[in-house]
Amino acid sequence: MTRARLLLLLALGAPVPAMAQGVIVAPHLVHVDHRLRSGQLILLNPGTRPVEVEVSTIFGYPGTDSAGRVVLVTEPEPGPDRPSAAGWIQAYPRRTTVPPGERQVVRLLARPPVALPDGEYWTRIVVAAREAPAPPAPADSAVEGVKIGLTLEVRTIIALIYRKGSVTGGVTASGLSARVRGDSLDFGVELARAGTGAWLGMLRAELRDSAGTVRARDSSQVAVYYPMAPRYRLPVAGLSPGRYRLRLVLDGERDDVPPETRLPHPAVRDSVEVMIP
Amino acid sequence: MSRPALAVLVSACLLAAAGRAEAQGRPLRLQGLQPLNFGDVLAGVPLHARRTDPARSGQFELRGTKDQDLMLQFALPDAMSGPGGASLRLRFDAGDAGYSATESITIQQAVDPRSPFTVRLPTNGKARLFLGGTVEPTADQRGGDYTATVTLTVAYLGV
Numbered sequence: 001m002t003r004a005r006l007l008l009l010l011a012l013g014a015p016v017p018a019m020a021q022g023v024i025v026a027p028h029l030v031h032v033d034h035r036l037r038s039g040q041l042i043l044l045n046p047g048t049r050p051v052e053v054e055v056s057t058i059f060g061y062p063g064t065d066s067a068g069r070v071v072l073v074t075e076p077e078p079g080p081d082r083p084s085a086a087g088w089i090q091a092y093p094r095r096t097t098v099p100p101g102e103r104q105v106v107r108l109l110a111r112p113p114v115a116l117p118d119g120e121y122w123t124r125i126v127v128a129a130r131e132a133p134a135p136p137a138p139a140d141s142a143v144e145g146v147k148i149g150l151t152l153e154v155r156t157i158i159a160l161i162y163r164k165g166s167v168t169g170g171v172t173a174s175g176l177s178a179r180v181r182g183d184s185l186d187f188g189v190e191l192a193r194a195g196t197g198a199w200l201g202m203l204r205a206e207l208r209d210s211a212g213t214v215r216a217r218d219s220s221q222v223a224v225y226y227p228m229a230p231r232y233r234l235p236v237a238g239l240s241p242g243r244y245r246l247r248l249v250l251d252g253e254r255d256d257v258p259p260e261t262r263l264p265h266p267a268v269r270d271s272v273e274v275m276i277p
Numbered sequence: 278m279s280r281p282a283l284a285v286l287v288s289a290c291l292l293a294a295a296g297r298a299e300a301q302g303r304p305l306r307l308q309g310l311q312p313l314n315f316g317d318v319l320a321g322v323p324l325h326a327r328r329t330d331p332a333r334s335g336q337f338e339l340r341g342t343k344d345q346d347l348m349l350q351f352a353l354p355d356a357m358s359g360p361g362g363a364s365l366r367l368r369f370d371a372g373d374a375g376y377s378a379t380e381s382i383t384i385q386q387a388v389d390p391r392s393p394f395t396v397r398l399p400t401n402g403k404a405r406l407f408l409g410g411t412v413e414p415t416a417d418q419r420g421g422d423y424t425a426t427v428t429l430t431v432a433y434l435g436v
Binding site for chain 2: 070157
């Protein structure tokens with residue numbers, strides 16, 4: 001190794017300790033009623049340094065990609081056909097610094113257009129948090145190397161639903177299909193809202209053998225804003241070859257959604273026969 | 278109502294609201310445990326910090342509600358800014374991130390940090406993310422402090 005190379009040894013072994021953590025954001029779903037026109041978020045900084053927070057809105061909703069994976073679809077400039085509340089939900093304060101170990105309440109105020117039709121309106125709340133900059137370290141002229149500091153910014157995206165007037169719930173399921181791939185049963189279903197409100201519920205899947213015994217089961221939280229076609233997997237390794245039946249139940253029983261905000265509807269069921277080779 | 282009584286009432290309402298907010302499942306917590314650390318690097322010699330390297334990988338802890346589906350997305354810099362406009366190249370490849378539902382660095386599911394990916398929190402609601410990457414210093418890399426920001430977005434998919 002040349003002397004020049006030795007001198008250029010980059011002292012990256014002591015990076016600037018700027019690995020921030022985000023704030024805890026609660027709740028993960030905010031409901032705002034047109035009569036009150038306000039909601040709130042709680043931000044908690046569990047760390048040991050102040051965290052700078054900025055709150056913004058964007059129109060978005062869960063959807064599925066071509067492989068059936070659930071993804072967050074965002075539309076920075078939603079069209080007029082979209083029930084977006086992103087343009088008229090405002091956070092106070094929009095920027096703040098949360099001291100270590102403390103909590104901050106952020107109020108979400110709605111200023112909807114006059115003559116807003118009855119219905120449900122949606123937006124995502126984006127809480128961007130980064131550790132407040134540390135005071136610069138004293139210069140060390142003896143060190144010729146390089147120091148790096150990778151700062152972490154954490155963006156937590158939650159949902160806000162604004163309701164005006166009567167809103168109905170419900171979901172439809174169609175096109176249930178399933179096939180074995182390796183040691184899993186891959187199944188998909190097409191879901192769509194049956195009411196005027198987004199459907200927030202549970203998809204419960206059971207695989208029963210010909211005697212009716214449950215051989216595999218799984219459940220997923222699902223949110224349906226627009227038609228989507230999610231795909232899921234159930235483990236089938238070790239199951240005997242033969243006929244089985246995959247049963248789906250979609251209901252609104254979720255303990256993370258306050259009961260007073262759930263939109264009542266009957267459970268939806270579907271099933272399909274499956275051959276395990 | 279007197280002003281002190283009103284203040285007490287407002288405080289009580291705020292506390293009650295906070296309790297309701299936190300009652301909707303365990304709030305998600307994303308904590309950086311360890312920064313991506315490249316160790317000693319020679320000028321002109323690229324160095325890859327593997328996501329499975331206990332000392333060098335960036336490590337993040339996720340805590341939330343069991344069976345919660347989340348979308349995670351990194352926004353990764355391709356260079357770090359240094360003194361006098363100098364830059365230090367960074368590169369992230371397809372296998373440079375990993376997700377572990379067991380919080381073990383040795384049991385990771387490789388993910389591409391350049392694209393959004395979805396994870397499901399395990400039954401204890403705790404998981405870890407790991408991040409590796411490559412630093413590519415030039416032969417005449419200038420000394421000094423280099424900084425960049427890694428943004429990690431986490432979105433709930435079930436609401």
